[in-house]
Amino acid sequence: MATTITKTETFVGKRIRRKEDPRLITGTATYVDDIQMPGMHYAAILRSPHAAARILAIRTDAALRHPGVVAVFTGKDVEGIGPVPCGASLPGLRVPYHSVLARDRVYFVGHPVAVVVARDRYIARDALDWIEVDYEPLPAVADPEKALEPGAPAVHPEWPDNIAFTYHQEAGDVDKAFAEADVVVKQRIVSQRLIPTALETRGVVADWRSGEKSLTIYSSTQIPHLMRTLVAQALGLPENRLRVVAPEVGGGFGSKLNVYAEEILMGFVAMKIGKPIKWIESRRENFLCTIHGRGHVDYFEIAGKRDGTILGLKLKLIQDLGAYHQLLTPAIPTLSVLMMPGIYRFRNIRAEVIGVFTNCVPTDAYRGAGRPEATHGIERMVDMLAAEIGMDPAEIRFKNFVRPDEFPYATPTGLSYDTGNYATALEKAMEVAGYHQLREEQKKARQEGRLFGIGISTYGEICAFGPSPATPAGGWESATVRVEPTGKVTVLTGSSPHGQGQETTFAQLVCDELGVDIDDVVVQHGDTAMVPYGIGTFGSRATAVGGTAVYFALQALKEKIKKFGATLLDSDDVSFSGGVCICNKTGRTVSLAEIAAASYRAAKLPPGTEPGLVSTYFWEPPNFTFPFGAHIVVTEVDRETGAVEIKRYVAVDDCGKVINPLLVEGQVHGGVAQGLGQALYEQAVYDDNGQLVTGELMDYAIPKATMVPRIETDRTETPTPVNPLGIKGVGEAGTIACSPAVVNSVVDALSPLGVRHIDMPLVPEKLWRLIQKGGQA
Amino acid sequence: MKISGSYTLPAAPERTYALLQDPEALAASMPGCRELVRTAEDEYEMKMNVVISSIQGLFAGKIRVADKEFPARFRLLVEGDGKIGFLKGEGVLTLSPADGATEVHYDGEVQVGGMIAGVGQRLLDATAKYLIKRFFEKMAARVEQPS
Amino acid sequence: MIPQNFTYQAPKTLEEALALLADGTAKPLAGGMSLIPLMKLRLAAPERIVDLGRIPGLNYIREEDGKIRIGAMTTHYEIETSPLLRARCPLLATTAAHIGDMQVRNVGTIGGSLAHADPAADYPAALLALEAEVRLVRAGGERTLPIRDFFVDVFTTALEPGEIVREVVVPVEAPGTGTSYQKVAHPASGFAVVGIAARVRRGDGKIALARLGVTGLASKPFRADAAEKRLEGTDGAETDLRAAAAAVTEGVEANSDLYASAEYRAHLARVYAVRGLRSALQAA
Structure with a gap:
């Protein structure tokens, strides 16, 4: 055996600079808008300038006459797809049908009315001005307290009180507490509506391979796997025919913890035109159409x-x-x-x-x-x-x-x-x-x-x-840790980051457990074709849940490493630390890289052990x-x-x-x-x-x-x-x-x-x- | 957005009242007005190309005059629609004699929508005042011509 | 955020540019810090753009005959950091440092800013207080205007169609002159909610000269003449400053927007006039 050096340096707890930063600060990261494909077409979305209006007519012929315009889709074209999903449920919740394009009515300024598909993004934008929509403006209400007043305009005509749900929770004896109080203080407090304003606006690229009957959606999202499930449903596509990729994501703050009309729409468009399609949200659209917070x-x-x-x-x-x-x-x-x-x-x-x-x-x-x-x-x-x-x-x-x-x-x-x-x-x-x-x-x-x-x-x-019972769509997280045949380590995490630095922190965990150098660890995420199903990054969960999944995957992996180590060292008493397996009796060592190579070569497998050094763990937090x-x-x-x-x-x-x-x-x-x-x-x-x-x-x-x-x-x-x-x-x-x-x-x-x-x-x-x-x- | 103010036009209220409802005078005074067509009694359709330095917007709209009380007051209802947004306004113009001239007081409210509402709020107020001022200045120049 | 189609022309000489602009149908492009965003929003849709950026000789700051001449294509950053201006006309340099952000200052130009005439731009306050002049050129002619005759109304200047700003001329400050630019910046846009440029000189213990340029407050930037008159000849005591500041807003129809009502904006103008004058007097 070659001489091996036991690594004693630890990484957890240290101020390690982010591994992801060099590409981010040198402009070499790949965001959705950086994706180019042969034959790619571009979409632009016509949006309502009215907060409430009836759509009387939409005339698209002028736009369609332009040779660069490939298609224009409106509400009537998308009746078979959607709706935009709501994943939350409450007793008695009123859920309005959320069509991906407005049908006979618009409900807010920015509501998508039509999508133009063109040869380039400039024509797509120009074509928005060539579509004519006749609106009959209706009274609107923008203030939630005014919306509760009798006689307020009904946002959805079927629910004139504008109430989507009421929810009551009570504990203890409130009336008694207030009766016994020396002091009661009352205050109306407003938490105003905020615009999340991620530096990178949203964007979607959709690519349909008709021969393979498979769709790939690249989206700036915090939840690629959930998006795959929900968009596949909305499009009526088998989930295993859809791949979602979250490439570099430039901030989300929750605003990308969502499935939007545009992801479904672009999937629909790609399948219709048989060409890759790209839509990039403008800052105006980001303010008008991406969710707001508080309120x-x-x-x-x-x-x-x-x-x-x-x-x-x-x-x-x-x-x-x-x-x-x-x-x-x-x-x-x-x-x-x-x-x-x-x-x-x-x-x-x-x-x-x-x-x-x-x-x-x-x-x-x-x-x-x-x-x-x-x-x-x-x-x-x-x-x-x-x-x-x-x-x-x-x-x-x-x-x-x-x-x-x-x-x-x-x-x-x-x-x-x-x-x-x-x-x-x-x-x-x-x-x-x-x-x-x-x-x-x-x-x-x-x-x-x-x-x-x-x-x-x-x-x-x-x-x-x-805990999954308390989290819509589940609250666990997945991790795969793979020691490659050369001893390099790949981590796959389901907690797809959008700026948090998991590539660094998860690597630090790996370094201490496997005794490898931080540069030998690559953390991959965001591609449903590559990463086992995962939940995503939100609710301050990535490290506590996703990191824990990595930790447990590492524990299982270490057991396997020891088995291979024991076989290579021909010992029944080995321990693994600092990147080497050591025979506790002879002091002989074998490095992780040697163990990895042997595990894939599989010339001599430990009893009851599969080849390779891969471990996947789905961790459910208690x-x-x-x-x-x-x-x-x-x-x-x-x-x-x-x-x-x-x-x-x-x-x-x-x-x-x-x-x-x-x-x-x-x-x-x-x-x-x-x-x-x-x-x-x-x-x-x-x-x-x-x-x-x-x-x-x-x-x-x-x-x-x-x-x-x-x-x-x-x-x-x-x-x-x-x-x-x-x-x-x-x-x-x-x-x-x-x-x-x-x-x-x-x-x-x-x-x-x-x-x-x-x-x-x-x-x-x-x-x-x-x-x-x-x-x- | 509330809009109010006053401007003195150098003519008696009777003539001022007539001019302020005269399609030709209106067409000539409204900033960027390209076309003003009478469609019914006291109703007009217009096309405007409003230009303020770099900013430019084509609008198609309607004007209606109502609640006429010659020569003291009338109500003006305006709506316009264009690619950069739309506006809908309503106001009362009150005319009172002032030394042979007429003080026109206007008081109204304008709703703005679309792009101009979303990105223009810093300058809407100043711009509206400017356009109104230009209107009255042109009207004043017209009043001064012999009728 | 994509502008409408337009024709782009990039002349290499001023003469060529003026010829291209002569019929008044093209829009000159200087730094583009206002025009390009407006075009992207399609609030501006010029059919033809004449880019002045490739014309040599429009970017300079030099002293001649007791005056400092600044080429129209000089950037805010160059003005901000000019040793000549810092030493000989510091008000303009310090004002330039308040414009937008570093990126805007690196690209935006003084000529472009003046021609755009945003009522909340920073330069006008300083240039009014400095009693600057602007040299305007068009095909076959040029003229020079005192800066106060240049601003007409919101986004509107004395520029005729086909005419552009060629140069800005500011004085070399006499010894004993103190200046200050005080601004309330809008937290989003960075534009002046109000901006006050103060310029004072003492003589025989009294205030011999007072100049106040005001931006952001009204539909166009203006000189607060009444305030200046009220201050000149006084000792420049705190009460004198307050009396002068009160005159800044007299008879002014103040702008109003979501961030500052007309009443508050006028109040800020008075407060900042006092602060500006105080700081200018300290520097005098």
Whole structure:
């Protein structure tokens, strides 16, 4: 045997730079729009300019006369396919038929009406202007509360009340809690509609091989396998005749956790014309037609004792659903209800959810999906209760936290929190921020007439989606680990990433288990022809569920490696570590590469062992995980203009064990940036007629690098027993924690004026008006 | 979008009232108006090519005059539709004598849809004011011509 | 986001360009930072584009006879970083640093920005405060206008069909002049919700010269003459600044949009006028 060197370097826990970054930052990655095929045609979609209208006539002949236009399809051509699927179910849920192209009516601005297929993308776009549609505009309603008023225009004529569903959940004795309370605080809190704004818009390429009767769809998606199942159904195609590929995906934030009309449509078009077809979403379309997030009007009531004990929480949640249910639309507000207890001990909860149709693009999962809305409300209400009884917002939180010895903790909403040490996280954040000193500074600032605020949010999350019984379409994940004959390692993961860095983190797991170098590991994903069925990346699940699947696949693989090692070493006592198998008796070793080669050569198989070194594992998580943390934000409001300055941002997050701190911080940074977007800048504004008036990045403000403050990150580490890696997940933490911390801080700044609450976004004019009026809204 | 303002035209209310409803005067004063055809009593169809520097839009539309109270007030209903969007507006014009001239006060609301609503909101207000101003300036120039 | 078909012409000389533009049916393309997005949205659909980018000699910043001449095709970045402007006319350089983002500043030009006349563009405030001049050329002629006669209304300038901006002329600042550009940037577009360019000079302890250029507030950028008059001859005390700032919005019909109502925008203009003047006085 050759001399082998045992690798002792470990990768888990280290700040390893992302393996995927070189191709991303040098422009050499392959996104959907980079795919070129011989004979490729291009699609453009004509969309409704009206929020509600009857389609009286569509004239396509002028477009069809152009030699470059190959076909135009309208609603009547697609009657056999679809509908756009909704994967969520609730008792009594009203599900409007969601045709892939509008039939006799349009329901929101951007509703697809016709698809043009042309030789090139320029002609396709031009041809949209040659199609004439006669619309009879109808009254529209864009505000969910107005939609509930009697006499409001009916979004779907068959349901004049505009109610898609109601959902009730209750625990404890709410009426008693409120009757016994010293203090009850009520507040209407809006979580405004947001536009996810992934850097890469959506795009689809569809390629039909008529001889093979097989269709390949390339789509910028978070869920290639689920898409394959659902699009195959929509097209009436056997699932094994459809391959879905998610190439490089440039961000999703939940907006690509969906199946859209365009994926079905392009499949249909490719099969009709027998040529590859490409459709790339414009930014305008992305704003108008890709799902929006949030869209809550929440009426909260909190009951408490004068000593700060929280007794109960009531919520009437009005969810703006938009005109249709996309994949998970109606399920999102139910996550808000699950999250209602936050990380506090109170047991009395009542939630009424009303899902309301509006003439707007559907809402669905957007980073946090229901949990930021809930956390924003809870953290605002806790602060308002504290203000009402004159208690420090940190103190009221310490008083009400679920205690470390109470885990696993059964929440009144039916969850079992795995582990937590909430006070420690808050203490750490207070220490990093210098909380008590900040309060002194604030006193001084107030004496000088400055509007100086300190805001806390202590959040919990439901992550690592999730146990299959509680997750639509299943919540497990798959992984295959393959040691190739040369000893290089290939990992196939079903948790198809869209920027999270699984290629790096999963490789780190492999390195430590197999003792290989990080450059010897390739993580592949996103192609249903290559990767066993998987669920996808969303709900802070990729590492906690997908990574765990990799871990279990590795354990099985290691057993097999040892068997081959034992055979090669002719020993019955071997161990495997650091990339070598060692005979515990003789000390002789054999390397992984040698074992791999032997396993494929198969000249001498260990008894009862198949050739090759491949292991596949489908891991079903027994529970969600429940990360938590504490963010503290210091703000100052310009008294003259109402402008908010973030002076400090402290983020202490506990996501359990960490594979790569660099990536965890990156997730926190990105999450916080998006939370700041909601808190300070972003709002999708529909006017009374259902026109999206923030229809471009010229008007819809997402935070730019220069608008994001320095974020002081720190961590506590409370592992979860839910998975053997102890990992909880971190993708959504920053977003969930941020908005209430910022709003609490600004409300604190303006509290000397009597301000109790401000709805997001905290745009300067809103604050200026409050300051002008001495705090009276 | 609410629109209101006033402009003084150098003619008595009676003549101003007539001019503001005169198809020829309207056609000549409306920015970019290419064609104005009377289709019924107090109803017109028009084609406009609105140009503001680089921005350009072809619109086909209708104008209707209603609630006429000579020479004090009337209601104007306008709708237009083009590739870059559509608009629908309604407003009341009130005419009051002012030293031999007429102060025309307008007060109305305009709905805008399509591309111009989605991407134009930063400049809609200023642009609407500009177009109205241009209309009245041209009208004023016309008023000053002997009838 | 694909524009309508258009004919593209890229002349190599100014004469050729002016000839191509002479009939007024073509649109000149400078940096394209406004025109191209408008074309992609099809809000602008010119049938013919004359690209000025291949014409040598339109990109320069040089001092001549006590004035600084800036070629129309000079980019915002070149203006922002020009040692000559930084030393001799810093207001224009600091204003350029506020335009859009790095990518826009690398490509956008001063001539293009002026000709487009967005009512919220940054340059006009500074150029008004500097009492700049613009040299305009067309086939067979040229003229020079004081900058205040150049802006007519929203997106509308004194440029005649076929005429383009050739050059911008700004003064070399006299010693003792302090300037400042203060801006509230729209968080999405970066355009000025309001932008105030202040330029002051002291003489015998009093304010001898005050110039205030205002952008973003109204349908066109303007000089706040009344405010300037109110300030000149005063000590420049805080109360003087406030009195002057109050005059900035008198009689002005302020713009209104989703981000800032007319009332708030006017308020911001007054606040930023005070801040601008204060900072300019500190620099004087």
